[in-house]
Amino acid sequence: MSEFRVGQRYLSETETELGLGMITQAEGRHLTVMFPATGEVRLYSAQEAPLARYQLQVQQQGKHADGWSFTIQELTESQGIVTYHGLRDDNQESVVVPETQLSHQVDSNPALTRLLAGQADRLDMYQLRCEASEHLAHHQASEVAGLLGVRTHLLPHQLYIAKTVADRYHPRVLLADEVGLGKTIEAGMIIKRRLTTGRSQRVLIVVPESLMHQWLVELRRRFALNFTLFDDERCEQAEADSENPFLTEQHIIISSRFMHESRWSQALLEAEFDLLIIDEAHHLQPSAPEFSAVKNLCEAVPGLLLLTATPEQEGAEGHFQRLQLLDPDRFSNFASFQKEQAHYKELAEQAESVTDPAELDDLLDKHGTGRVMFRNRRADIGGFPSRHFHPVELDEFEADEDMPWWMEDPRIDWLLDHIKQNRSEKALLICKTAEQVLDLSEALRVLAGVQAATFHEGMTLTERDRSAAFFASEEDGSPILLCSEIGSEGRNFQFVHQLILFDLPTNPDLLEQRIGRLDRIGQQQDIDIYLPYSKGSTEAILLPWYEQGMNAFTQCNAIGRKLYDAFAAEIEQAIAEQQPLSTELLEQTKELHKTWLEHNREGQDKLQALNACRPETAEKIIEQIHRDSDTDTLADFMIAFCDRFGINNEVLDEERWFIRPGEHMRIGSLPGLPDDGITVTFDRITALNFEDTDFLSWDHPMVQAALELLTADDFGSTCVAELKNPAIPAGSWFLELDFASIVPAPKAAALQEFCPLKSLRLLFNGQGQELSAKVSRELLDQQASFIDKKTARQVLRQLREPAQKLIHSGQQQARDWQHSQLEQVKQNALNALQHEQNRLLELQKKNPSVRTSEIEAIDWREKQITSALERPQLSLQAVRILVNNH
Template identity: 60%
Template sequence: MSEFSLGQRWLSETETSLGLGIITHIDGRQVTVMFPSNGESRIYASHDAPLARLQLSEGQQAKHADDWSFTITDVKEQSGLLIYFGQRLDDQSEVMVPESQLSHQIDINPALTRLVAGNADRHDLYLLRNQASEFYARWQQSPVAGLLGARIGLLPHQLYVSHTVAERYHPRVLLADEVGLGKTIEAGMVMQRRLLTGRNHRVLVIVPESLRNQWLVEMRRRFALTFSVFDEERCQQLSDEGANPFFAEQLIIVSDQFVAAGEWQSQLQQAEFDLLVVDEAHHMQAGTAGYEHTEALCQNISDVLLLTATPEQEGSEGHFQRLRLLDPNRFNSLDDFQQQQSHYRELAEQASQLTGEALDQLLDQHSTGRVMFRNRRKHIGGFPQRHLHSYALPEFMPESGEPWWLEDPRVSWLMDFLKAQKPHKTLLICHSAEQVLDLSEALRVMAGVHAAVFHEGMSLLERDRAAAFFASDEDGSPILLCSEIGSEGRNFQFVQHLVLFDLPENPDLLEQRIGRLDRIGQQGDVHIHVPYLQHSDEALLLDWYHLGMNAFEQCNPVGRQVYEAERDALQRALNSAESLPDDLLQRTRNYHQQLVQETEAGRDKLQELNACRPEAAAQLIQHINNDADADALYDFMESFWDRFGVNTEVLDEHRMFVKPSEHMRVPAIPGLAEDGMTITVDRDTALAFEDIEFLSWDHPHVQAAIELLTTEDFGSVCVARLQNKALPAGAWFLELDYVTEVPRSDNIAAQEFYPQQRLRILLDSQGRDLSDKVPRDALTQQASFLDKKTARQIVRQLRDSAQQFIQQQQPTAEAWLQQRIEQACDQAQQRLSQQKQRLVALKEKNPAVRDDEINAIDARQTAVMQALKQPTLSLFAIRILVNQT
């Protein structure tokens, strides 16, 4: 150890986080070191102080206490102090810096700092650190990063839509898959991929009031995305603190009623959201406050997803107004829009004759798929059969002053039906909350049945409790009574019996009601029960739907158009006729068949072809299956939990319970629940047990583990024993791992072109480069554990030589870095230029290509090229291997 002198700079070997210390007092057997970074001082015994002298070398960069940097060109010693001569980085002037004037914050690499301080970790922690870096680089380069961890079955149409939308630089699209095909899942996957890859950072979701909690739970359960629900009360509490309340969280859910009220509109617009998601978008009607406030948000937020299963529920004009939210320049004339919609049959006929690239080119040039994705149930497959059961009941005249349900034959029928249904569950939907409450009272009084109820007058918590009460197998209700809101958003795939106590006039509402049961995940046939009074409105509507459109037993995508054409005639029949007029039924049947044929041949055919391209979807599924690498993930996380003090208990072949212990290396690890959690890495198990965590490379806990290992200094320096009889005893090797990556930047996803990259250099004790001759695995197989005391002794003995070798390798590492930068710049320039050329060419034939899409590519190219000029290069890990035979 060097003799101590006032002003020298030393590192604490046991507390490297204290930064660079300075000798302030020497008193015989004791030396005092002050650490300016936090103002603390330590007194050490001079003869065995756990201190390491910081001695920088020629070629290294250092920082002055006044916060400017310089490159060292020469080092001299004067009166026990080191004097550094060098050149400032900012103005290239020559400088002379005594070591006492160095910055207190060490800018040299953490691995090098620990080497200088004589610290070393266990060999297995070093290996885990390198594994984490390798896995992270692999994840960054995966085309399905962000899609790996969705708790979903791998359905081609969902994956294709999600990946396609997520890859656009600024997506603005309408997700309009038919009822039951998983639009919420698609939106969740888009959000997860874009958030994890840095394309988006702040998300605002607008949903109907009744679906706020369901979205909250669905995003957490399926995608491990933690949203926060904001309402008037929460905003008021946060605004009392003086700041915009919406900056308090990154992922926020609000209700459409909250937006329509407009009280917090200015704060919403100023909150710098970069992705807006609007569920049940068909509720928005032009001219209303809700539409206008949402329109303002769409103008202010770059990326927008609108979700609706019934895009034309409010007619073609309503559909046009929603498309205007996505691109007001493109959709500026309703007449032009309607004319374009009529030209798709000829294109669909061309498409049916094409395959491969030719088909892709046609769809790119002419399809509405750049704005709207709509998959149809009949082409997806996997849905249950739907069966209609109708029950004609006699008319009745309720006695004045008595509750209607005392005499209504439908109520008596319902009680008999529930008795016969045991133990099966039944969902009943009717029009109003008043009917729900009356039916609940009727079942309680007349049959002793405690029915779960669900209507708009209930709070979100009450609705959630009602849904849980209905779902419970042990003591749950046999029936859930829903008002019309029960036909939107809530899903009940575990139920096979649906009672329609009345029928809506709107075919889209009927389809939404049935769609609560008839959706992906339904394991049995769906039975639709319609009790109706003879000569009632329901009797006429039943025939109109069933005989005119077969709307109960098949999905009815054109029902809205039929309704628009026959609305007046249907209303006259409901007002006066005792049975459905034959001419109305015949017109309905003929027009329905005509529309089905047209949509099969025309616009819907093109949308169907564009919304899921099977070959691309199959490649995505293959990538997910390969890149998930569940075995490697499980082994990695098991090693992580073991090294970081997390308790584990194997429950069965696919499940494990993990819980923080009192002896963890760090106080808390993100994504790990304080009271523990059951985990699985198996997708089938995760789908079967939705209350357990599905770990993937996307999961917050896995990402936190990787970040902890790659950004902190755990395992950054280690010493291992070699036992190789072919080598002389005492022979040693220095293995260096350099890492380069671009700084994380907003929205441009530069890591797509420059993922984290690694350089390995292996040197022998003479400084000779053996990197190409001796693979890492060959050394690792021969390496074994060395106790901490011996390891520290070896580090102290070899650190001067090691530092010298590291300095000598700096030009090699920098040359490698420059080569990586040049390759990445060429790749980014080529790929982004091709993307722009493609869109420019498409815009000549497809007006759905927006100008801002093209401009966004230019902006991204500029930002990416700038980011690629400043990747970091760091010495990530150091391994010293000493042969002991």
């Protein structure tokens, strides 16, 4: 039936868990399909709708919306709507049931339909389908699904945070690891796991404009996640398809300014995202007039991740107000927050004495920022290179107003000499403004013919990306990248180990951000930091304060901003008067730095370390990832899949394959497989060593599509094979059935965590005896062989009626099995959810950081799962007939 009509019933080819859908609108180029089983509605393009027409056949069983079943005797059709004529199963009364009255909770038996139609697949396709069913069930049951395919080294602190946060019902946290520890990686892991498990569907990422492309590339390269960049032009185009442009995509990246621009802020509020990520969150200014729009958006989205390596960069009160975005009830009074911080040392001592992990969870959850803030420190993780500071004092100079400043500045001569002496080494130079970057670029070009790469806010995103690539190129790239202050955030240059500071910021956190562009995970060499400065300059004033007062160049400086707040007036005055800082101020800085550092180490740092990473738990996560990755099995499965579906694959070396669509590919496309092909690997280390190689895991969209194709489509669902067993009479036949228990539920309920795909195998001989406990599938596979299509059709025609009777008998056994399975699932789910709900209720009595919405989310999930388990579907997924011909 080529024309879509209102009332017709369809199954989603890509989301079979939605149940049976009904077309509610069919106008022009678009279709609206409602899926009552899950309460969801989908809008499709009529030309490309991934829908399969649901039409029962004679002798099949149907189910009415009122719950009773009937057996079909005849079909009629009028204006595109099919009407079924048959007998009710309970009283044999004649009934007439239009397809519009079918229950959305019906058994889906494509294998039976194909069997009755005389259609059969090759033996190897049937076997691959059975393998896929096992693999999909295993993946759904995995406690680390979504973390298997991360293209990174498996670092304990990152994985602990990722799983802990991703598994919360409505995560609202501040990811505040020190610079270079991988907050973006942690956020990507959280997103990937939540999308994989269904806990989140609509994700919005907000980043500084300069980082939009970097996030887009990192999400694709490291996590196989496809996001869409929305700028003004893209939003305007999307408005042609929807009143709200942000409803046209599920996964979106925008620049920070979109949150408070009146043109787009209201549309963002109404777009119903369920997870919001804000990078460089220290830029959120509570005192700014546009902050109210940011606050409204944060309140509208149930899941919120704020990312910043320097949470107190704008002061302690600013940090507190950003915590309020996460939980305004918990963080309602700044004075109380400060008072609580004063007792962190006693709390840390108490926490260190706790040996039971559950008791430690309770203690940390009840106090401080335990539930909302994760901060790992380099000192706790270890393994970072050393920093070496090289201050270079130069002569004073007076600028000539008639000449460019760089013609006389001694720093230019030093810079030229440094580039000349370090021809084989690249250097990153950071200064305050874009104007300085342009002047320095001109100076290097005019004075030495050096073509410097530049990076500043006056460039477009594309220009910045090209410039960064020009700098990174080993063959003909620039020896130096000149960055304005925007280069001190987000961009990663760990392939460089020389940093040149052309000036010093007054904010210590900003200095740490600059150094962190090089000193981060992945850096293989010690960091050399150069500061050329002139006598009497602002840098000459600030240098002793940074170096002597807090040793800020050679170690991470977590309390720098707090020190600046203590001496800001004196520092600003000294700079204004161009006078050196007093020896007394330097000593006071040094003493306060020592005192506060010790205070933090004994209190806040210990508490945050206990919360940010539990090494034993993290190691268990890593072990689980290694077990569930099962790369050898995955490689065998995917290579077999390529062979069966006409995808060309060529072995490049022991760990890499090149795959591309073949001329006779059996499917139109596969997610992630371009027409010109790609290089793939199943090995994580190989993927890290070869940037141009895709890392395939059980999480990868291409693998998931292969599993979905083989378990939800008809491929391999029916098979006729030949046995050659001399111990069995010739002509003996067997019927192998695979039933699947399917429970449609909203994705957000994450039902698969309690109820992964489950299947029942039954094996009957021609006399109706059930033999599955005595004869394994593996044993049959060893004896089975291919049979040609013509012979297969003859066998199906001959055995159609007795096979149908056995299938009917098997269905009752399968229903009994399903009922038993789901009763246990229901009990396990209720026990787990009620335990978690009770835990949070108990915590809430002592700590308001446990939000009521978290508890309500558990209650919602419990109701959805309970309701779904009352409406299960039983699907005959695969049928194999084996005939002995010995």
